[in-house]
Amino acid sequence: MSDQKSRRTFMEQSGKLILGAMLGSHIATASANESAPQDASTVDATTELCATCEYWGGIRQISEDTKTVTGTGMGWCNNPKSRNYRKMTKPDAGPMIAWKRWGALS
16 A cells, blocks of 8 residues: 555655646746747848937837837837828838837937
């Protein structure tokens, strides 16, 4: 009877160990993916693209040296003069005729 109990305890402990390792691996992978967005676009800050436009309503960040802008995902075009007005665009879309330099880049 004690031999079966030892085997059962061993199997339970092994199962917990394997499950813990799998969850730990999954959490580490998810954390790595969050720190480096897959849909980020980096553009030159002097180009006439959506990420550098005053009217683009997406998530974006200016580099420390202010030479590039990184936009993530899609953003709304809020420029009534643009053909993309009220449409979702990518940060690297363009160039646009109705583009206006983003004030944060000045």
